[in-house]
Amino acid sequence: DTGVSQDPRHKITKRGQNVTFRCDPISEHNRLYWYRQTLGQGPEFLTYFQNEAQLEKSRLLSDRFSAERPKGSFSTLEIQRTEQGDSAMYLCASSVPGVGLGGGRSPNEQFFGPGTRLTVL
């Protein structure tokens, strides 16, 4: 399997508990993204890494959220003291930065994993 994988696929937890999700990107991809999708909405950007460096974090990523990519390969997303509002699908994507022509930049195709569905009771 050469696609992006995420584990677990489903997680049910009680409010106040900590949860951790894992994402394994496509092996040659140096960029890794985390998105969150709630019901009726499109995916919302949370953060992204280039290799092991976390380059951008959304203001959606509160202090309870932390993401790591220690060796530039797989990544983990941890949510501490979960709240019911954290219930969502957490999507991971990976890509290789595109190289454009004429000053522009080709869009790097972001390959998404199947997501981890979190339910906080």
Next chain:
Amino acid sequence: DQQVKQNSPSLSVQEGRISILNCDYTNSMFDYFLWYKKYPAEGPTFLISISSIKDKNEDGRFTVFLNKSAKHLSLHIVPSQPGDSAVYFCAKLIGNEKLTFGTGTRLTIIP
């Protein structure tokens, strides 16, 4: 501030006819718009993109049109096939390659 809007949550089209999915945007700063397709229990998959310097891009049955004066883009699928039934998202790509998605349109192709 929803920068990318898909005002039609759902659309039903007869098999073989043309499907037209629409997307409006508010902020004119972008490098590309992309369309993603999502089946249940799967992540979104890239479909087609269009550069800010183009007004049309075509790939097989899929064509995306960009109208910068109206801040509007559309995805045409012709002919529509049952396998096209999915949720379609338009997304804006700017600079650092973070995607900003719309809310999606559920397309149902009726056999």
